[in-house]
Amino acid sequence: MSYTAKVTASNNFPVKFRSSPSSANDSNVIAKIPLGETVEVIEDGNDGWSQISYNGTNGYMMTKFLASSNNGTVVSLNDLQIIYNSLSKTLQIIDEILNK
Numbered sequence: 001m002s003y004t005a006k007v008t009a010s011n012n013f014p015v016k017f018r019s020s021p022s023s024a025n026d027s028n029v030i031a032k033i034p035l036g037e038t039v040e041v042i043e044d045g046n047d048g049w050s051q052i053s054y055n056g057t058n059g060y061m062m063t064k065f066l067a068s069s070n071n072g073t074v075v076s077l078n079d080l081q082i083i084y085n086s087l088s089k090t091l092q093i094i095d096e097i098l099n100k
Contacts, residue, residue, distance in 0.1 A: 005052075006036060012037075017052070017054055017057075
């Protein structure tokens with residue numbers, strides 16, 4: 001299932017949109033996407049790269065430069081994973097306490 005995300009980065013430079021999930025020279029840079037642009041995330045990659053669509057072209061971007069948006073609040077995908085992991089551990093501890 002695809003979703004939209006905003007392009008974000010800590011260095012304030014446009015982010016490279018590539019033809020393959022690699023920063024090596026064999027992965028052509030299709031475009032440099034400005035910060036704040038919205039892209040469609042086709043597939044999140046576990047390898048640090050996500051497949052995206054931008055202006056009708058499919059390619060890849062490092063996942064760390066994408067932030068999902070919910071009700072106007074931008075949260076990075078990495079932060080969402082950290083929150084999820086923390087909540088999972090907390091709920092497991094509560095469950096263990098309640099079942100003793």
